Amino acid sequence: MDLEIRHLRAVCTIAEAGSLSQGAARLGISQPSLSTLLQRVERVVGGRLFERSRVGVVPTELGEDLVRRARVVLAELDGLGAGLGAGTGGPVRFGTVHMECVTPMFDRVERSLAGARVSMQIEPSSAVLARALTSGNLDIAVLGAAEEHDIPLPREVGQRIIVPWVPVYVALSAEHPLAGGDEVPLAGLAGEAWICPPGADDGSLAALRAACRQAGFTPDVRFEVPSGGGRRLIATGRAVQLVEPTSQGGPGIAVRPLAGEPMRIRLVLAWHRERVGWEQANQVYGEVVAAYAEQAMASPVFRPWWQEHTEARPPA
Template sequence: MQLELRHLEAVCRIAEAGSLGRAATRLGVSQPALSAQLRRIERVAGGELFFRGRSGVEPTPLGEFVLERARRVLGEMDALAAGARAVAQGAGPLRLGCILLVLVDELLGQLDEVTSSQSVSVELEHSVTVLTRMLGAGQYDVILYGEVNDHEVPLPEGTLARTLIAREPFCVRLAATHHLAGRAEIDLADLAGEPWMTLVEDDDGGPEALVEACARAGFTPDLRHRITDRKMHYDLIAAGRAVSLTQPTAPAAPGTVLRPLAGDPVTGRIRLAWNRSAVSAEQADLLYRAAVRAYLANLDNNPFHRAWWDARPELHPRPAP
C-alpha cells in the first residue's frame, strides 16, 4: 500500500477531531473502518501516529512529523487546483470523476451523444473520499459515486446531488464450478468459510455492510484479496480462490457466474453530484440522463436483476430519460 491524499486527509481529520469517533463522523465513515485505515497507514509510516487514551487521541512524535507534511501537501494540492481552475477560466472540458461502476463503460458513449457542445473528460478513482475532496477543490466538476446500505457520503459546500439509482441489490460472483453455482439464489450464510474479494472502495460503506450482513448470517467473512484489475479479479474467482460481491448489472466473465443473494442483505445507491459554480442545471440534467441510459443499457446482463427491477417501478429514475 502507498500513502494517498485520502490517507493524509484521514490523519489530519483525526488530529483535528481529537478522537476516532468524531473524525469518522466528519469523514462519513464508520469508526471501525477508520481504525482499520489508520492501522494500514501506520504500517506504511513505520509506527504509531497517535497515542490512544480514554479522552481521545494525541499525535505521537512520528504523528507530528507526518501531520506537518500532510497539511503542507494537502494545502499545496488545494492551491494547485484553485490556481489551475483560475487559469483555465472554464475553457476546458467538463471534468467527471467516477468510481468503478458498471455503467461507466456505457456512459462514455452516452456522453458523446448528449454533450456535443462541450467535451467531457472522465477519470476513475478508487475512493469516494478522493472524489468528494477533488470536487470540493474544483478538480472535478461532476462526480458519479456509490453508497452502500445506509451509508451517506458527505459532500463539500457549493455542491448539489441527485440520486440516479435509489437501490440495487448486490449479488455474488463465484466460480462456475462452485458447488453453489447451480442455485438460482444463494443464502449468504452458505458462503461462510469462503475467501472473499474485498470491495475496491473502502469508504463508501461497502466493507462495513458486508461484515455486518455476514455477522447477521452467523459468520465473519475472510476478506483475503483486494484487486482493482478486473481481469485478475475475475480470473481469481474463476479459479475458485475467492467469491465477491458485485453490482447486479455486472457483465459475464469466463468461468464465473453471478447469483442473487436471498433477502438482498447488501444494497447500493448510485448518485451524481456537481459543483454549482461549474455546472449549469441543464448540464447536470443532461449528465443525469446519460448516466440513467448507461445504467439501463446493462439491465439485461443478468435476467434475475431485470426481473427484480421490473417488479419495483418505484425505484426507477424520474423523469425517464
Template sequence: MQLELRHLHAVCQIAEAGSLGGAARRLGVSQPALSAQLRRIERVTGGELFVRGRHGVEPTPLGEYVLAKARRVLSEMDALGAETRAMAADTPLRLGCILLVLLDGLLAQTDLALAGREIALYQEDSVTALVRMLGAGRYDLVVYGEVNDHEVPLPAGTVARTLVGKEPFCIRMSEHHPLAAREVLDLADLAGEQWMTLVEDDDGGPEALVAACAKAGFVPSLRYRITDRKMHHDLIAAGRAISLTQPTAPPAAGTVMRPLFGAPITGRIRLAWNRSAVSARQAELLYRAAAGAYLANVDNNPFHRLWWDAHPEAHPAPE
C-alpha cells in the same frame, strides 16, 4: 467591513446545519472563529441573525430576511459561474467516477448528451477522495455509490441526485463452484469462503458485508483487494475467491453470478455536481446520460431484470 459572498455562505451554512458547531465542521473552521465572524456580520446587518433554541440556533426575523437575500445572491452567482463555464467550449467538463458498471457506457452517453463539449473522465478508488476533489473544484461532477444506509457527506456548494435508489448486490463465483448450480444463494451457505474485498472501502460496503455475514452467523475472510478487473475475474474463475458485485455486471469467462436470498446488501448510485460549474440544464442532461448507461446493463443478468421490473421505486426519476 462589507459583506462578501463568503459571509453570505457562512450565514446559509449556519441555518442549514442548525448549529454553529455543525456549520463550522462544514466550513472547515473552528467554532470560535465562526462565532467571531458571525458577530462581525451581525454588526454590519444591524442586529442578531440567530438565537439559541432548544434544538440549536434559529433565525431571527432579521435573520430570515438576510437568509432569503443571501440564498438568492448565492444562487445567482452559482448560475453565473455554471453558465459562463458552459459557454467556454474549450473548457472540458471534468467527470469523476468510482468503478461502477455503468462507467463503461457513461462516456458514450455523455458524448451524445453534450454534443460538442469535451469531457475529461477520471476514475478514483475512494469515495472520500472523489467528493473531496469535487469540493475543491478538481471535478465538476461525480458519480458514486453508497451501500446499505451509508451516506457520503458532500461539500458545500454541491447538489446531489439519486440515480438508482436501490440495487441488490449479488455474488460472482467460479462456474465450477459447488453452489453454482443454484439459482439463488443463501448468504449463510458462503461461510468459510475466501472473499474478494470491495475496491472502495469508504462507501459502507465492507461494513455492510461484515454486518450481513454476522447476521448469517459467520465472519467473512476478506483476503484479496484487486482493482484490475481481469485479474479479479481470473481469481474467481480459478475458484480462489468469491465476491460481491453489482447485478448489472457483464459475464466473465469461467464465472457465474447469483442473487442473494432476501437481498441483504444493497447499493444506490448518485450524482453530485458543483453548482458553480454545472448548470441546471447540464445536470439534467448528465443525469439522463447516466440513466441511459445504467439501463443499458439491466439485461446483463436475467435475475436482475426480474428484480428491476418488480421494483419501479428504484428506477431513475422520469424526465
C-alpha cells in the same frame, strides 16, 4: 404539524452524526433545541426515531425508513436548486465509480455535451471522487455507496439520486456448488475467502461485515485487488466478491443475487455548482440514467429484479 425540509435535514444529520450533540453542532443549533425538534417530528410520524445508547443514538426501524426516504427528497431538492446560474462552456471532467455501463455511459455523456471535451476518471472509491469534486479536480461524478453509508459533500456540491437502491450481488466460480441456484444464501459462503469490496471507505466493507455477522460468521477478507483484477481468483474458486448487480462476470464466473438482499447500494450524481450549471447537470443525469437502465435490461441475471421493482427505478 406537517413535516418540513428542516425536519428532514435534522433527522438525517442526527443519523449521520450518531449523536444529538454532534448533530446539533453540525446544524449550528443547541442540543436542547434539536431534542425539542426531534420530539415534534416523532409526534408527527407516531413513534420513536432513535434509541439512545452509551455511545450515542441509533435509528429505530421507523427512523431508518424515514431517513432513507428523506435522503431521496433532500437530494432531489438540492439538485433542483443547484447551479442555476453556472456556465456550461469549456471541458468537462467526469468521474465515476466502476460499473458495467461505464463505456456506454461515457459515450452518451460525450454526445449530449456536444462541443465540450469530456474526460473521464474511473475510481473504485466514491470518497476519492467526492474529494476530487470538492477540490476542483472533477466537475461532475457518479458516486455509489452502501445504503446506510453517507458520503459527506459540501454545500457547493449539488446531488441528485440516480438509483435510490439496488441489491448487491456476489461473483463466484461458475463451478461453485451454489452457482447453479437462482440466488445464493450468504451463510453458504461462510467458508470462502473474500476479495475486499471496491470502495471500502464508501461503506461496502462495513456492510459486508455487518451482513455476515447477521448470517452467523465473520468474512475472511483475504485479497485486496484493483477493480476487475480478481477475476482469475474468482473463476478458479479461490475467492468470492461482492459486485454491483449489472455486472456480467466473465469466463468461469457466475453472478448471483444474495438471498434476502442483505446489502443494498445507491447511486448519486454529484456536481460542483460553480463549474456545472443545472441544465448541463440535468443533461448528464438523463444520459447516466439511460445508460444504467439499458445495462440493467441487458443483464439476464439482474433484468427480472429490475423489471419487478419499479420503486427502485431512477426518479423521473
